[in-house]
Amino acid sequence: MKVYNTLSQNKEELTPLSDKEIKMYVCGPTVYGYIHIGNARAYIAFDVIYRWLKHKGFDVTYVRNLTDVDDKIINRAKEENTTAGDIAKKYIEAFHNDMDVLGVLPPDIEPTATETIPKMLEIIEGLIDKGLAYEADGDVFYRVRSFKDYGKLSKRSIDELEAGARVEVDERKEDPLDFALWKKAKEGEPAWDSLWGKGRPGWHLECSAMSLQYLKRETIDIHGGGHDLIFPHHENEIAQSEGYTGKPFVKYWLHNGFVNIKKEKMAKSVGNIVTIKELEERYKDRLNDLRNSFRMLFLKTHYRSPIDFDDELLTEAEASGDGISEIYKRIAFIIDEAPDINEDKSVELEELSSKLEQTFTSAMDDDFNSSVAISLIFDFIRDLNIFLDDNTNLSRATKGALVNSRNLINKLLLLLGFNFPIEIKLNLPPKIANTYEEFAKKKALGDVDKMLQELLEIRDKAKANKEFSKADQIRDELNAIGIKIEDTPLGPVASPSPEPNYEDE
RNA sequence: GGCGCGGUGGCCGAGGAGUUAGGCAGAGGUCUGCAAAACCUCGUACAGCGGUGCAAGUCCGCUCCGCGCCUCCA
Numbered sequence: 001m002k003v004y005n006t007l008s009q010n011k012e013e014l015t016p017l018s019d020k021e022i023k024m025y026v027c028g029p030t031v032y033g034y035i036h037i038g039n040a041r042a043y044i045a046f047d048v049i050y051r052w053l054k055h056k057g058f059d060v061t062y063v064r065n066l067t068d069v070d071d072k073i074i075n076r077a078k079e080e081n082t083t084a085g086d087i088a089k090k091y092i093e094a095f096h097n098d099m100d101v102l103g104v105l106p107p108d109i110e111p112t113a114t115e116t117i118p119k120m121l122e123i124i125e126g127l128i129d130k131g132l133a134y135e136a137d138g139d140v141f142y143r144v145r146s147f148k149d150y151g152k153l154s155k156r157s158i159d160e161l162e163a164g165a166r167v168e169v170d171e172r173k174e175d176p177l178d179f180a181l182w183k184k185a186k187e188g189e190p191a192w193d194s195l196w197g198k199g200r201p202g203w204h205l206e207c208s209a210m211s212l213q214y215l216k217r218e219t220i221d222i223h224g225g226g227h228d229l230i231f232p233h234h235e236n237e238i239a240q241s242e243g244y245t246g247k248p249f250v251k252y253w254l255h256n257g258f259v260n261i262k263k264e265k266m267a268k269s270v271g272n273i274v275t276i277k278e279l280e281e282r283y284k285d286r287l288n289d290l291r292n293s294f295r296m297l298f299l300k301t302h303y304r305s306p307i308d309f310d311d312e313l314l315t316e317a318e319a320s321g322d323g324i325s326e327i328y329k330r331i332a333f334i335i336d337e338a339p340d341i342n343e344d345k346s347v348e349l350e351e352l353s354s355k356l357e358q359t360f361t362s363a364m365d366d367d368f369n370s371s372v373a374i375s376l377i378f379d380f381i382r383d384l385n386i387f388l389d390d391n392t393n394l395s396r397a398t399k400g401a402l403v404n405s406r407n408l409i410n411k412l413l414l415l416l417g418f419n420f421p422i423e424i425k426l427n428l429p430p431k432i433a434n435t436y437e438e439f440a441k442k443k444a445l446g447d448v449d450k451m452l453q454e455l456l457e458i459r460d461k462a463k464a465n466k467e468f469s470k471a472d473q474i475r476d477e478l479n480a481i482g483i484k485i486e487d488t489p490l491g492p493v494a495s496p497s498p499e500p501n502y503e504d505e
Numbered sequence: 506g507g508c509g510c511g512g513u514g515g516c517c518g519a520g521g522a523g524u525u526a527g528g529c530a531g532a533g534g535u536c537u538g539c540a541a542a543a544c545c546u547c548g549u550a551c552a553g554c555g556g557u558g559c560a561a562g563u564c565c566g567c568u569c570c571g572c573g574c575c576u577c578c579a
Contacts, residue, residue, distance in 0.1 A: 009509090026579095027579075028579095029579080030577090030578090035579085036579090038578090038579055039578090039579050040579085041579070042579035043579080045579090070577095071577085072577075154508080154509090154574075154575085155508060155509070156507080156508060156574090156575075157507095157508095160506095160507050160508070160575080161507090161575065163506080163507070163575095203577085224579095225579060226578075226579025227509095227510090227573070227574080227579075228573080228574070228577095228578050228579065229578075229579070230509095230574070231508095231574060231575065232574095232575085232576085233577095233578085255579090256579070257510090257573095257579095258572090258573070258579075259579085260572080260573095263571070263572065264572085265572080265573070265578090266579090267577095267578060267579090268577090268578075269576095269577070269578070296528090297517095300517080300518065300519090300527080300528070301517085301518065301519090302518090302519075304510095305510095305511085305518085305519095306510085306511080306572075306573085307517095308517090310517095312516085312517095312529095313516090313517065313529095315529090316516085316517070316528075316529045316530085317517090317528085317529090319528085319529060319530090320527095320528050320529070323528090326542065326543085327543095329542090330542080330543085363519095369519075369520095371518065371519050371520095371526095371527080372519060372520080372526075372527080374527075374528085375518090375519070375526060375527035375528075376526095376527085377527095378527055378528070379526085379527075382543095382544085385542090385543055385544070386543085386544065388543080389536095389543060389544060463538080466538075468538055468539065471538090471539090472538095472539070472540075475539095475540075475541095484541075485540095485541085486540085486541045486542060487537080487539095487540080487541075487542095488541095488542080493542095
């Protein structure tokens with residue numbers, strides 16, 4: 001399989017350093033606020049990559065960090081008159097909740113910066129010993145000019161950077177591009193002991209330290225993150241790690257594209273962010289729909305391309321998923337209700353399924369092309385629908401093959417992190433008791449299924465008598481309380497309507 | 506200014522030299538009492554200008570436009 005490597009600016013064959021093992025590191029959040037859609041995209045992109053690599057049989061170890069000490073956290077704590085630790089704790093919890101809602105698998109290891117400080121101190125000492133870092137009044141800086149490969153990931157030269165530099169010059173730095181490995185603590189800030197006095201780590205250092213400590217390799221296979229991390233963050237990581245170990249830090253650098261709003265990058269500093277929390281509030285009673293719609297929106301675009309986010313696109317993505325629920329419903333119904341006959345057509349379905357599995361695999365093997373992968377599932381669903389239009393009665397064996405086809409769709413969707421329920425159940429809103437209170441009382445039924453059945457019988461009779469307006473009225477009223485009625489060649493079918501029309505909300 | 510990415514049908518979005526992407530929305534049709542669902546058909550797209558090819562959205566050059574990074578940032 002192939003992956004696009006930012007370092008070589010090319011797609012390359014993915015060959016892990018050690019047999020089937022893949023050591024993968026992705027930059028996680030700085031926990032000082034709720035994550036936004038742009039952040040979430042990165043975690044979803046690498047979630048799909050993680051799932052796919054595991055599916056391919058690789059033994060993946062996935063580390064994603066939590067930056068729990070940082071200027072922004074400290075500032076936030078001051079604003080809220082609390083401790084940095086409490087802020088971090090609060091937003092770690094919120095982050096985990098968001099990941100859970102979006103169906104992002106937890107990484108194998110999720111270390112915090114604060115628990116990795118001993119390793120960081122070790123690296124700093126090593127870098128100082130090698131002349132790649134220097135102490136200045138309690139701070140320690142990396143001596144960028146002494147690392148000859150600086151700029152190889154972001155394709156820049158130190159001189160170019162120097163020319164375009166906008167950083168305010170810190171007098172203690174030997175060179176404006178030097179970056180902090182260790183920051184001297186100010187009064188009241190969280191601090192750890194070090195050879196250079198009390199302080200805290202610079203941001204870039206944790207990723208170098210965690211890779212060594214938790215992936216236990218000087219060279220790891222995959223390192224990922226958002227496109228904006230290439231410079232300076234990942235460039236600095238390379239300088240630290242390669243300066244310290246003398247070995248290449250990462251074999252494959254993977255970066256996902258941005259989420260924009262009206263063509264502009266979504267970022268806190270721009271002030272155009274939409275948080276996942278806001279979406280959760282909007283989708284509060286149907287978080288699973290949020291998961292599916294959100295993933296549909298992002299995965300129908302390749303992970304490296306930018307996406308211009310827009311509420312309408314989320315709604316459109318949700319509509320795309322309807323075909324999946326419909327085919328599940330159709331299959332569930334056929335399995336239950338259609339009479340058996342003997343003609344075996346399972347081979348036809350098996351051929352379609354195996355074609356899907358193959359083409360899906362080659363799409364995903366080509367730099368995780370989820371867009372093509374999803375389009376193949378839609379193609380397959382169309383083929384299934386055509387098959388079912390042509391074959392209303394199925395043999396037992398054919399039904400078995402149909403179930404296998406459905407399970408295949410489900411398996412592939414799960415690899416992309418979707419969760420479309422296979423079992424279509426009537427999930428009646430409690431309101432039915434009010435709307436049909438009289439009916440319920442008269443019939444003395446607490447059982448909605450039974451009520452529904454009675455209503456459908458009434459409707460059937462009305463239809464038989466050509467009293468269509470009465471029949472339609474029943475259908476409309478059921479629809480208004482969230483029950484969709486569809487007439488099929490085999491009789492009426494009830495299912496939850498996608499958008500119930502509540503009258504008084 | 507330096508470095509990098511991109512401009513595809515009404516919208517979203519793959520592909521990247523010759524063959525239907527796919528989705529959403531729309532129009533017409535089949536089926537149906539009507540709906541729904543499903544299926545079929547239609548819109549014949551690749552910023553512009555040159556160039557190289559038997560053949561170019563697809564390669565090369567130029568132009569125009571948009572975006573990102575160069576400062577914290579997924």
